[in-house]
Amino acid sequence: MSLGKIIHKTNIDLSKRIDKQKVPEHVAIIMDGNGRWATKKGLPRSFGHNKGVSVLKEIIKASKKLGCKVLTVYAFSTENWTRPTKEVDFLINLFSEVLKTEIDEIHQEFIKLKFIGDLTPFPETLKKIIYSSESLTKNNNSFLLNVCVNYGGRQEIVKVARELALKSYSGEIKPNEVNEELFNSELLTQGIKDPELLIRTSGEKRISNFLLWQLAYSEIYISDVLWPDFNEFEFLKAIIDYQSRNRRFGGIESLPKESFEDSQYSS
Numbered sequence: 001m002s003l004g005k006i007i008h009k010t011n012i013d014l015s016k017r018i019d020k021q022k023v024p025e026h027v028a029i030i031m032d033g034n035g036r037w038a039t040k041k042g043l044p045r046s047f048g049h050n051k052g053v054s055v056l057k058e059i060i061k062a063s064k065k066l067g068c069k070v071l072t073v074y075a076f077s078t079e080n081w082t083r084p085t086k087e088v089d090f091l092i093n094l095f096s097e098v099l100k101t102e103i104d105e106i107h108q109e110f111i112k113l114k115f116i117g118d119l120t121p122f123p124e125t126l127k128k129i130i131y132s133s134e135s136l137t138k139n140n141n142s143f144l145l146n147v148c149v150n151y152g153g154r155q156e157i158v159k160v161a162r163e164l165a166l167k168s169y170s171g172e173i174k175p176n177e178v179n180e181e182l183f184n185s186e187l188l189t190q191g192i193k194d195p196e197l198l199i200r201t202s203g204e205k206r207i208s209n210f211l212l213w214q215l216a217y218s219e220i221y222i223s224d225v226l227w228p229d230f231n232e233f234e235f236l237k238a239i240i241d242y243q244s245r246n247r248r249f250g251g252i253e254s255l256p257k258e259s260f261e262d263s264q265y266s267s
């Protein structure tokens with residue numbers, strides 16, 4: 001489907017409103033609302049997760065087509081273990097099944113797949129599929145898909161602090177050499193640009209322990225749509241909203257350099 005065909009119920013062609021020069025390189029998504037979507041329809045929660053997978057496929061294609069380079073999705077948080085065992089088992093099995101059925105297409109699309117999080121507690125079968133998928137796609141460079149599983153932002157920050165403390169203890173680094181750059185180099189996302197945009201679906205207005213360090217300056221877009229109902233049209237709405245923002249990174253509105261001298265502050 002070409003961008004020009006994203007005309008939904010409202011009859012608005014959103015693709016015409018996208019500024020190709022201002023497409024975010026890295027988009028992070030909290031895919032929320034699978035359970036509520038299913039419950040609203042009188043279906044088991046698992047139906048929401050299944051539908052969520054097809055939405056994810058649509059959004060990977062849409063973001064790649066738009067010119068984004070990295071998509072990072074929150075598929076399983078460190079807190080998700082507290083769900084009923086049946087749901088946790090279902091999700092673990094879903095990850096394996098999706099990887100088995102989709103990995104060839106992912107590879108054909110030159111997508112590099114990376115799992116971010118502590119894989120230790122997952123069954124060996126899932127770990128094996130994850131490692132082989134990462135290995136198969138490791139040289140692909142058209143697009144990077146990061147899937148966060150058993151991931152927690154605080155846990156990641158603690159891990160970095162521990163690594164740096166150990167390096168300092170062994171004399172590899174001096175304590176006063178610890179800075180943002182060094183911290184970045186120990187993150188699970190090391191080498192990946194921070195997301196310019198975070199999208200959260202289902203109307204919840206929380207970060208929920210997702211990429212706490214990396215989202216420091218990201219624009220946040222909350223969609224009221226539940227993840228299984230999210231689609232390319234809603235994604236483009238998020239991109240257009242992002243493009244309307246004035247990203248100041250704590251400074252003032254971007255001005256040409258010389259305008260400081262020209263401004264009211266010059267003597």
Ligand code: FPP
Pocket residue numbers: 031032033034035036037049052053056074075076080094095098099147
């Ligand atoms: C949040 O909805 C969604 C999840 C915890 C799971 C998301 C996982 C997928 C879409 C599958 C992705 C698969 C791969 C291989 C990447 P929720 O259950 O928290 O919904 P609720 O807030 O309505 O209960």
